[in-house]
Amino acid sequence: MVARPPHRPPSRIRERVRRLRERFVFQREMRLRLLSASILIPVVLVTTWLGEVPFAGVVLLTGLLVVYEWLRMVGAGAMLEINAAAFVALGLVAVSAATQLVAVTLAVLLAAVAATVLAALRRRPLVAVRWVAAGVLYAGAAIIALIELRKGADGFGAVVFVFLVAWATDTAAFFVGRKVGGPRLWRRVSPSKTWSGALGGLVAGAACGGLVAIALDAPLSAVAFLAAALVAVSAEAGDLLESAAKRRFAIKDAGSLIPGHGGVMDRVDGLIAAALVTVCLGNLAAGETPASGLLALMGR
Template sequence: MADPLALTPKSSYAELPLRIVSAILIAPPAVAAIWLGTPYIEMVVLAAVFMMAVEWARLVGHDRNPWLIGAMTAGAPQPVIGYFFGGFDIAAILTAILFLAMLVMAKIAKLPRGLWLAAGIPVIVLPAISLLFIRNDPMGVQTALWLVAVIAATDIGAYFSGRTIGGPKLAPRISPKKTWAGLIGGMLSAALVGTATILLIGEGDIPLIAVVSAIMAVVAQMGDLSESAVKRHFGVKDSGAIIPGHGGLFDRLDGFITSLPTIALATALSGASVLQWH
């Protein structure tokens, strides 16, 4: 969801073809993995974690150090593998150990931006584990696909409403292209997707899930803005180049960095999928 919120009513839709291409490349394998479950979802998650580890090293300025890239790409998947065999407790312990190990390694080697590098471990691992946790719920398929649809709707609604309406900027110091009109358009689109989901599955509270969906649009935008803030801090335009000229995996999945842990936590605390809330 890289910069979907627009500048002015006169903004062009030049990015639209690249957005469609990125959706075609990323969405089908992700949706198929969610639908099919084990072992496909684990394979896709591990591949994504590996790629995001490389991108994070690049993002925080360590892309020319093969040792650090190796440490990130070898370390980041370990908590996810630990989750496969030992559940959340093992994954949490491994995440903490790896975070501290990266800090110590950076300190010993007197590397700059060591804290930033170590921060990539929880940033990458928590959404990955959250997706697996959500998928393992009895309503996991529906919940995961609902969230994918909500984030996609947020992106689309924000893109078109932002470029059509324009207006005041949402966070000009972090991401100058985003507008309040785009955010509101994304929230409305997400609420419509939430409503359609409840009508489709035949259970749940429509007004409640519509509101939850709109809130998730805001949570996703927080992930988007957070990634934009990191890129601005390090002077990086894109996290990678999966789609030439249109960014990397972090740029495409930034909304899920915040939304997946939020939904996983809500599911764990309530003991039920959000789609079953009343």
């Protein structure tokens, strides 16, 4: 008499199917992420190396895509007058950031927010004016921070520092969170993020920042690692901030332009927060530019 194989409860079968599906999705997502990174990272680094003007152009384009995705997220994507006002306003912010003092540029940013708010007021109650204003302020602040950070002879190194710390933090958090798992970091906002991923991202970002500091002729010091750790934490906070905004409007991705990452805003959310914090750190130290101040803070 042939023995029958043990009966597997349906729950175990469903669990195995779920795990296989998750593995397939993970592998597909990783292939798309690697393909996107292999194209985008060299383009960004070469543009940064070419100089302040080409870099400012890329930053402006990124800012326009961010505000477009933000306006679409908050329900104003199809409102031509709001989009036009935001695009023109951010263009003026970028020109001012590249050519004027920071105080002047901040005044231009406030005027840009006001102009977009006036356009949004004409479409109330179809659109939440405060969210439109927040989007222009968010994209405008990112444009100012990145353009300011690239200024001067030390600008290239400072931008590379921010990029590599933000990328290392995001990548390590993704892999460690997937492999280790554990308690959720903020389940209500982002159910997939874990404390293990956050700690892994923090360690990787701090280590990467310390190595970049050495490459920029700064001494290996606790200050360099602390600065990099602060930038890494800000990158993770920026990611959570965007997740909270997307949760508020019940969307998964801000867009679909970048395979494996979603929209542009999904890719640069941590970078924006990291750039803002880095500029603040650079301004704390004596330097002609935020970049030179950052390196002075790290002991160069």
